[in-house]
Amino acid sequence: MLYVTLSLSLMASISKSNIQQNANRLRQNATDDYDSIIVAIGNTHIVIIGEVSHGSHEFYAHQAEITKRLIQEKGCTIIACEADWPSAYRVNRWVKGDSTTLNITDANDALKQFTRFPL
Secondary structure, three states, X not given: OEEEOOOHXXXXXXXXXXXXXXXXXXXXXXXXXXXXXXXXXXXXXXXXXXXXXXXXXXHHHHHHHHHHHHHHHHOOOOOOOOOOHHHHHHHHHHHOOOOHXXXXXXXXXXXXXXXXXXX
16 A cells, blocks of 8 residues: 655646656555644645545455544544545435434444445
């Protein structure tokens, strides 16, 4: 698994060599591999974690670890994720207080349909 941290100026001139210079390998169970990501994020207010795999358990494991660190170390309070529409809509209804028709009892119940993104 590789990740690439790109600045906006670098994104404008993206090339194979730019990616090679900025890519780092992520190993399973090597949490220090995420250190450079957290440092590169700095005080940024918006972080986007993209994916191309759509279903790779390895990607979801890395995404979960990066997300945990963003919450714990950077104080992130909003996490937006690409998700299946029915699962996301269920959470949206609970957050907005419109969950009585779905019989959603709490946050864990609202999230129970999220089976691909590890929570």
